[in-house]
Amino acid sequence: xxxxLSFRLGIALSALALLAACAQPVKHTDYTAFRNSxxxxxxxxxxxxxxxxxxxxxSMLSQxxxxxxxxxxxxxxxxxxxxxxxxxGLTMAADIQATSPAKLREIFGADAALYSDITQxxxxxxxxxxxxVVAASAKLVDLRTGDVLWRGHASASSNEGNNSSGGGLIGMxxxxxxxxxxxxxxxxxxxxxxxxxxxxxxxxxxxxLLYGPRSPRYETD
Amino acid sequence: MNKYSxxxxxxxxxxxxxILLTGCATQSPPLYQWTGYQPAxxxxxxxxxxxxxxxxxLENALEEIxxxxxxxxxxxHAQLGMLYASTGNAERAMREFGAEKELFPESAPYMDFLTxxxx
Numbered sequence: 530x531x532x533x534l535s536f537r538l539g540i541a542l543s544a545l546a547l548l549a550a551c552a553q554p555v556k557h558t559d560y561t562a563f564r565n566s567x568x569x570x571x572x573x574x575x576x577x578x579x580x581x582x583x584x585x586x587x588s589m590l591s592q593x594x595x596x597x598x599x600x601x602x603x604x605x606x607x608x609x610x611x612x613x614x615x616x617x618g619l620t621m622a623a624d625i626q627a628t629s630p631a632k633l634r635e636i637f638g639a640d641a642a643l644y645s646d647i648t649q650x651x652x653x654x655x656x657x658x659x660x661x662v663v664a665a666s667a668k669l670v671d672l673r674t675g676d677v678l679w680r681g682h683a684s685a686s687s688n689e690g691n692n693s694s695g696g697g698l699i700g701m702x703x704x705x706x707x708x709x710x711x712x713x714x715x716x717x718x719x720x721x722x723x724x725x726x727x728x729x730x731x732x733x734x735x736x737x738l739l740y741g742p743r744s745p746r747y748e749t750d
Numbered sequence: 751m752n753k754y755s756x757x758x759x760x761x762x763x764x765x766x767x768x769i770l771l772t773g774c775a776t777q778s779p780p781l782y783q784w785t786g787y788q789p790a791x792x793x794x795x796x797x798x799x800x801x802x803x804x805x806x807x808l809e810n811a812l813e814e815i816x817x818x819x820x821x822x823x824x825x826x827h828a829q830l831g832m833l834y835a836s837t838g839n840a841e842r843a844m845r846e847f848g849a850e851k852e853l854f855p856e857s858a859p860y861m862d863f864l865t866x867x868x869x
Binding site: 569570584587588590591592594595598599601603604605606607608609611612613636637638639719723743744745746 | 788789790794796823824825829831858864
């Protein structure tokens with residue numbers, strides 16, 4: 530009898546633990562190091578690409594400036610940076626990301642660098658539908674100290690707008706893009722990458738970059 | 751037609767929608783006018799267009815941005831300068847690097863590095 534009771538109790542407790550684990554609030558980003566560092570300028574290094582689509586790196590890299598600049602940071606000119614690396618024999622994102630922080634700071638004069646990785650890029654075909662998905666993760670590193678200031682990850686899918694919410698962010702963006710340029714359909718991954726990039730690198734809580742010195746919201750977050 | 755040779759205005763609707771949505775969330779206007787910049791970066795990275803064609807696209811975008819009294823985003827003038835340098839127009843290149851530096855003093859170390867290289 531007592532054995533059965535303890536067994537039941539055990540099950541109840543583990544179920545509770547399981548639920549509690551699910552219900553735990555989303556872990557808030559620790560901004561302590563970021564606040565102490567207060568970078569003014571950010572170097573967006575080419576993202577490494579874990580997918581089979583060779584276009585992923587250029588697609589993401591070309592759309593990462595807007596969220597970071599609008600968050601209030603000076604963003605080192607992306608195409609010019611790419612050319613500088615190329616002239617020094619570096620064309621692969623992994624090799625570029627392996628450059629020492631001291632060297633990056635010496636050439637580009639940036640306070641921090643963003644290291645990112647694309648984990649998904651392109652269209653997934655399923656039995657009943659297909660979805661174009663782009664996912665990426667990133668970390669911001671202080672080039673003066675080597676400290677990690679922030680980490681984030683984000684994804685976006687062309688299917689988000691098909692939910693009961695009736696439209697949604699992706700639906701609006703894709704509809705807007707298609708209305709203007711029909712050709713957009715042929716490069717949907719690129720448009721989705723723009724949304725992923727924005728979600729990953731926008732300024733503001735609870736998980737975005739802290740606002741930078743050029744934002745009117747600087748030091749309010 | 752080359753898969754990558756997108757029209758300059760292609761990303762503008764997406765960019766505009768993102769800015770619009772950001773605007774809703776933060777109640778503040780965008781810091782920069784993004785006309786043409788990120789598509790120009792994409793074009794450069796994909797190496798599908800001649801430098802002069804890229805210069806023309808950026809110059810047209812700049813005219814539109816300045817006619818509205820807005821500011822181009824960080825990197826805009828520097829990329830234009832690099833393109834001028836690649837066509838052998840060192841004087842225009844220097845002017846654009848200078849414009850980037852004036853708008854964004856944070857760019858000074860890198861612009862000085864580029865200026866030294868292009869001279």
